[in-house]
Amino acid sequence: MTTSTLIALSIFASVFFFLLLGVAVKYFYNKTNPEEIKESTTEESTKVKVNLTWKSIYLIIIAAFLICLSFVIPIILTRPRITKSFDFSQTGQIGDTIGGLMNPFIALAGVIVTGLAFYMQYKANQLQRTFFYKQLEEDKTNFNTELENNREQFEKQFQAQENQIKLQQFESSFFEMIRFHRENITELRYHTQTNTLENQQVIQLIFNEFIECYRDVKKFSNSKNPNDYIIPKHIKKLRKISSLNNINIDLIEWAVIDIAWSIVFYGLETEGESVIRKLFLRKYNRKYYYRLLYYLKLKPKNIKGKRYKRWLEIRKMKLKDLHPLIEELYLNRIHPQNINGLSQQALKMKVDSQYKKFYEGHQFRLGHYFRHLFQCYKFINSNTNLVDDKKYDYAKLLRAQLSTYEQALLFINSITSLGMKWEFTAEKSEILNKNLITRYHLIKNLPNDNLYGIEYKSFYKSIKFEFDDQINL
Template identity: 40%
Template sequence: MKTLLLWASALLTVLGIGISVYFFYALSAPFEINGEGEWMMDVTGQVGDFIGGIVGTLFALTGTALIYLSFREQTTQNKREAFEAAFFEMLRLHRENVAEMRLSRSLSDHQELAENRKVFRLIYAEFMECYFEVKKFFRKTDDYILPKYQAELKRIADRISPYIDVKEMAMIDTAYCIVFFGIGNEGEQVLTHRFRSRYNNAHFRELLAYIKLKPQREDEKRFQNFVYFRSLPVSAQRAKIRELYDYKRRATITNPTLSDDELRFLARNDYTKYYGGHQHRLGHYFRHLFQTYKYLHYHHNLDRKEKYLYGKTLRAQLSTYEQALFFINSISTLGMKWELLAEYKRTENMDEDQVDKLRRKNHLITEYNLIKNLPGESLFGFRYRTYYPEIKYESEE
């Protein structure tokens, strides 16, 4: 539109100048009136009005177009300034969210207090611990994942890559949800509600019971007991968990492998769980980050290149471990809206191909290369290129 008006203005200006020059030279030449030659410049008053009417109108149209362009440019500039003010305020709030993070964690030989971006390293390490513990309980996909949920994960995977392992997606989601919500009383209720429609009932209840047994390292006796428990084969772990479950329900236990003292000890709930949850840290952090990128992505006064430059500015604020945890979050059901289940406006009679096309327009992670800076080709066995194959990773440049 802007280019068209500029070309039209230039054309009208050239046309007006051309007409003026033509009549100036044409009317300056002598010609005959009643057989007598006269200089036409002596009697050009009426003709001048005629020329002025045409040329003046052309110049007026040119001026109007240029005024409109100037007004439009000013409006665009005002909107740009308003966008930048809001965007950089969001960027400031993001920095504040990170600066306010604190996490204390007991390690094998000392207590570590992490602040700011270092918190993400501890949370990611906690996720990996949980992932390997969850992995032991996922032996066969069909045994534990309900068919409906398995089909849903398969549809998501097929849209992205044929190499995605549905079982890995389920394990990542399970471990991340446990780390996110924690395994306290409230967290266990949330997890039970979320897992009930996805996994076999006995499977996820035994898994949560096992995860719940893990205490903080300060409780040395319980922690050593859990370490021993963890070293047992999964079949033995499941058997002992069922005994504990029956003990709590006051059901009859046949062929017990745990003594009464062990059952009473394990059944106690007066200890701090290892997975206390990070919802109060990560929930606000990821919601704010998501809303910031949505605000950028759907802004109408920026072209794609400009949006990417602003998105790159925000991405530069994310540390490596932030991007690593962000990658895990995006695969889980808590963060699939970033890309795997991107938002879209559905209309009637849309088929799956149309839905997929609309979703691809809102693939925020790929559009802004949000995990571009992850090192190498994989992270603790997770090949991020499998899930986001179109990103231009820094390690390839």
């Protein structure tokens, strides 16, 4: 094999070797040596791989080959003549020869490498721009997310502060209402013949008056037929209320309670009787309640006088004797001084003389008391910022301010026409405040299971009274 053939094969082998070297470098570079650029975010890291392309690899190989070739060519070309056509041994000074031979290859390699550098810079700029826009988008997303989280957190904090402020305002008003309630009780006064009753003593007196009036009315009303006392329209109304609220009570008994409480509330003096007559006009038979009111007006305030003793006498009379006597006195009411034809018992009553009625009325005491108490519970019940359990806790706290006698009066008032809006007949504008007594168990602490025969469970079946717990012990 000639020397020229060996040189050609060496050059070919070198080129082939560099090509294989490029393939190997590309493969292992992609597999084992990726360049990673890490950019931290709030939750994760983004990884970007920068890989050399085939063009870049081959340009680097060509540049390397040319540089290597620049070292080989001078050796080849400065040797003694290879062939007759290739004899460069006489080509001038050796330095000029080497420089002249190497410079073109080195210059060409430099051009290639410089171009490659610009190309890599171009790719790097593209990559940086892509990464910048991606990072910008991530920052924007993170900013919006953080902004949304901050907004939600701010809204929660604002809502919590607003609720706290509203709760403080509510409690301030609520405890002020409790203070007013206590003042209402403290300011109660009732002057008797011998002394002055105050505070809870007045409440107890009113309760005792109701029980006494209830018994007086019940004694006078001995019929078993509701139509003898109640007009049909009111009977229908009472039955509707009873059906809607699951009330189980005799209509006459209900009417007796309503009449007795109205008399105790308004009294039987001139002004009070006028109000009662207007109230009873749409509910009860006129013949019945006119004579009933006349009968109760005969009862004097002075329980130590002779008139009261005469009252006790007629109070003890049997109904077959009592009703004719009251009828006789009632028919003679216009001219009471005309005593002709009156029975001996009627003459003893001396209805023509002036005296103070036993049932004076307590409207100026109880009216404000019940209105304020109703507004207190309405204030609790209508508060939209309180859950039901919290409402019950505040209502329970207010209930703790009520004495047993106050709860008894509240019970009586709520089952009569004067106070049915507490439980049974709330107006349309007050429908949300219906069933206040059942909802908050306002009469839970009443003793026993009845109030002188008036059973609590007849009206309030769902209330769990303390007496129930005592029975179960």
